[in-house]
Amino acid sequence: MSKPLIYVTRKLPEELLKPYEEHLQFKMWQEADTPVPQDVLYKEVSKADGILSTITENIDITFLDHASHLKVIANMAVGYDNIDVAAASEHNIIVTNTPDVLTETTADLAFTLLLATARRIVEASQVIKDSSWGDWAPFMLAGSDIHNKTIGIIGMGRIGEAVGRRAKGFGMDILYHNRNRNEKIETELGARYGTFEDVISEADFVVSLIPLTDETKDLFDEQAFSAMKSSAIFINVSRGGVVDEQALYDALQRGVIQAAGLDVFKNEPIDATHPLVDLPNAVLLPHIGSASVQTREKMIKLCLDNISQIFAGKDPLTEVKAKK
Numbered sequence: 234m235s236k237p238l239i240y241v242t243r244k245l246p247e248e249l250l251k252p253y254e255e256h257l258q259f260k261m262w263q264e265a266d267t268p269v270p271q272d273v274l275y276k277e278v279s280k281a282d283g284i285l286s287t288i289t290e291n292i293d294i295t296f297l298d299h300a301s302h303l304k305v306i307a308n309m310a311v312g313y314d315n316i317d318v319a320a321a322s323e324h325n326i327i328v329t330n331t332p333d334v335l336t337e338t339t340a341d342l343a344f345t346l347l348l349a350t351a352r353r354i355v356e357a358s359q360v361i362k363d364s365s366w367g368d369w370a371p372f373m374l375a376g377s378d379i380h381n382k383t384i385g386i387i388g389m390g391r392i393g394e395a396v397g398r399r400a401k402g403f404g405m406d407i408l409y410h411n412r413n414r415n416e417k418i419e420t421e422l423g424a425r426y427g428t429f430e431d432v433i434s435e436a437d438f439v440v441s442l443i444p445l446t447d448e449t450k451d452l453f454d455e456q457a458f459s460a461m462k463s464s465a466i467f468i469n470v471s472r473g474g475v476v477d478e479q480a481l482y483d484a485l486q487r488g489v490i491q492a493a494g495l496d497v498f499k500n501e502p503i504d505a506t507h508p509l510v511d512l513p514n515a516v517l518l519p520h521i522g523s524a525s526v527q528t529r530e531k532m533i534k535l536c537l538d539n540i541s542q543i544f545a546g547k548d549p550l551t552e553v554k555a556k557k
C-alpha cells in the first residue's frame with residue numbers, strides 16, 4: 234500500500250520531514266518566501282491525502298469543494314480563522330492546530346511590544362541612526378513606566394496567562410476579561426476579572442489576545458478606544474481583524490490613546506503605504522509572534538505528529554473541533 238501523500242504548502246526544512254518519511258510521503262511548495270498560488274494549491278490538493286497548511290492559505294468552502302477527500306488539514310498556527318472548520322467537519326476532514334508550543338514565545342513578543350511602545354524604543358533607536366541626537370534634554374524621548382501600572386489582558390487563555398506571569402514579574406497590577414473566569418490566574422497572579430468595558434477603561438496597557446471570530450470582529454472600535462485612558466497603550470498580537478484599523482488610526486492621531494504596538498493587521502501583508510506607518514506612536518511588526526527558530530520547529534513537528542497519528546488510526550494530539 235502506498236504511503237499517504239501530504240502536501241506541504243510552504244517550504245519547510247527537509248530535515249524536519251525526514252523522520253516521518255517511513256510512513257508518509259511529502260510534496261512541498263518550493264519557493265521560500267511566497268505562498269503557493271491558489272491554482273497550484275487546488276491542483277496539488279486534489280492528489281493529496283492531507284495537507285500541512287499555514288495562515289496564508291484560505292481554506293474556505295471553495296477550497297474544500299476541491300478537497301473533500303482530504304483526511305487532515307494540519308494548520309501551522311494556534312489561530313485557525315483561515316479555515317472554515319465547520320465546512321471541513323461536514324466533509325469529515327480533521328483540522329488540527331498548534332497550541333501550547335508557541336505560548337511562551339508569543340507572550341515574549343507581546344511583552345516586547347509593550348516595552349518597546351511604552352519606552353519608545355524604535356523612535357529612540359532611529360534618533361541615533363538619523364544622527365539627530367542633540368544634547369541631553371530632561372524629557373527627551375520620555376515614555377511611560379511599566380512597573381506599578383495596570384495591564385488589561387483581553388483573552389485570558391494560555392498566552393494571556395503567560396503574558397500575565399511576565400506582567401507580575403514587572404510589578405504590574407493585572408486585570409483581565411475572558412469569556413469564562415480563570416480562577417487559577419486570579420489565585421496565582423492576583424489577577425482581577427472585569428467586564429470588557431471595565432478592563433479597557435481602567436488599564437494603562439490593553440493587550441488583545443482574543444481569537445478572531447464573528448463575535449470579536451472589530452471589537453476594538455471607536456467606542457472602545459474612546460473608553461480607554463488618553464495615556465493608554467494598545468497592544469495586539471492576536472489577529473488584525475479584531476481591530477477597526479481606521480478607528481485605531483484616528484485614536485492614535487488625535488491623542489485619544491497614547492500609542493499602539495501591533496504584530497497583526499486586517500489585510501496582511503501591509504507595506505509602507507499603510508496609514509499606521511506614518512504614526513510615530515505606532516510600533517508595527519510583520520506577524521512574528523511565534524517566530525523563534527525553536528518554536529517554529531516545534532510547530533512544524535506538532536503538525537507532523539498530528540498527521541502521523543491520524544494516518545496511524547489514532548486520535549490527533551491537538552484537534553480543532555467545529556463549534557456546535
Ligand code: DGY
Pocket residue numbers: 288309310311312313335471522523
Ligand atoms: C498563530 O499561531 O496563530 C500565529 O498567528 C501564526 O504563527
